[in-house]
Amino acid sequence: MSALVPSLVHAFAPWQHLYGDSKAVSAAVTTVHLVAMLFGGGYAVAADRTTLRARSGDVGERRRMLGELHALHTPVVVALIVLFLSGAAMAAADIETFSKSPVFIAKLGVVALLLVNGLMLLRAERSLERIGQPAPADEVAVQRQATVWRQLRATAWASAALWTAAVVTGVLLTNAA
Numbered sequence: 001m002s003a004l005v006p007s008l009v010h011a012f013a014p015w016q017h018l019y020g021d022s023k024a025v026s027a028a029v030t031t032v033h034l035v036a037m038l039f040g041g042g043y044a045v046a047a048d049r050t051t052l053r054a055r056s057g058d059v060g061e062r063r064r065m066l067g068e069l070h071a072l073h074t075p076v077v078v079a080l081i082v083l084f085l086s087g088a089a090m091a092a093a094d095i096e097t098f099s100k101s102p103v104f105i106a107k108l109g110v111v112a113l114l115l116v117n118g119l120m121l122l123r124a125e126r127s128l129e130r131i132g133q134p135a136p137a138d139e140v141a142v143q144r145q146a147t148v149w150r151q152l153r154a155t156a157w158a159s160a161a162l163w164t165a166a167v168v169t170g171v172l173l174t175n176a177a
């Protein structure tokens, strides 16, 4: 690690100068970061709300909700990729500061948890699609479905909390890196 930071600082020195000297460049990168957060976080938290409001008895509503959740994966993943690229560009503009920042490490930890939670959401969604609508007499399948719905609800609560934590650590990073 001791050799890595100085060599990264050297490699990104031209970008650090451009980012530091040009308000237009730094404003553009920060804007891309915040717009990606607006759409990625906005879609994700709205989907979390829909998941948490889906009534257990309404099969049709739940099927529509799963379809909506499925359709939102692509825009959220695209927004996360843009958040990564713009975030890395901002971090590369001041490696010395961010490499020593516990807030930056905490933020990357939050983002990593957000990705793991996303995979758990995807797995629960796929399980529910596979289970489909079991016959009421099939107690094992009905029980399994109830368990997976609880898992899906848990990922919705975790998603809302982690997106919020990513924003809070982002603002802290800007003010206290």
Ligand code: HEM
Pocket (backbone or CB within 6 Å): 030, 033, 037, 041, 083, 084, 086, 087, 088, 090, 091, 098, 111, 114, 163, 166, 167, 168, 169, 170, 171, 173, 174, 175, 177
């Ligand atoms: C869910 C993902 C993310 C969200 C919601 C998010 C949100 C934010 C927010 C709200 C800010 C404050 C911007 C400002 O006040 O100007 C910020 C700053 C920042 N973010 Fe992110 N971010 C995310 C992912 C990332 C990733 C993956 C990285 C790094 C690879 C990153 C690196 C940064 C850096 C370095 C800053 C500080 C910029 C500065 O001080 O000028 N972010 N982020």
